[in-house]
Amino acid sequence: MEIQKGNGRFYISSDEGGEEAEIVFVSQSKDVISIERTFVPEAMRGRNIAGQLLQKVVEMARAEGLKIYPECPYAQKVLTRGDEYKDVLWTND
Numbered sequence: 572m573e574i575q576k577g578n579g580r581f582y583i584s585s586d587e588g589g590e591e592a593e594i595v596f597v598s599q600s601k602d603v604i605s606i607e608r609t610f611v612p613e614a615m616r617g618r619n620i621a622g623q624l625l626q627k628v629v630e631m632a633r634a635e636g637l638k639i640y641p642e643c644p645y646a647q648k649v650l651t652r653g654d655e656y657k658d659v660l661w662t663n664d
Contacts, residue, residue, distance in 0.1 A: 572620075574627050581627045583620060585612065594624035594646075596639075603638045603661050604628075606646040621645055632659045 572583045582593040590612035596604045606628060611620045625646055632639050638661035641647040650656045 572615075574623060576627075581624050583615070583624070585615060587614070589614060592620045592624065594621070594628055594643075596628055599640060602636065603640055604632065605640040606643045609643050609645045622649070625649055629656060629659055 572586065574581050574583055577593075579597060580593050580595045582591045584591050590610075592611040592615050593608070594606060594610075595608040596606050599605050606625075609621050609624060628639065628646075629650075631637070637659070639646070639650065639656075639659050640661040641650045650660050
């Protein structure tokens with residue numbers, strides 16, 4: 572399974588041709604994106620796919636100098652639980 576980039580999302584297609592796992596992000600300004608949704612179909616769960624998709628967004632944000640506003644509960648939980656993502660986490664300072 573390979574992570575692919577689409578318009579405003581990273582996704583992984585199912586080997587069986589079913590639903591795709593995806594993380595959806597939207598540009599909020601020239602230097603802030605928000606993660607709107609993370610979805611992994613039942614058949615693809617238990618393989619850290621959501622974590623891999625989130626990591627792709629983080630890598631993109633770091634490479635492009637963007638901050639991330641995590642609207643999605645999963646992204647919010649992961650990005651705010653430690654200092655690992657402080658450099659890309661948007662704060663209202």
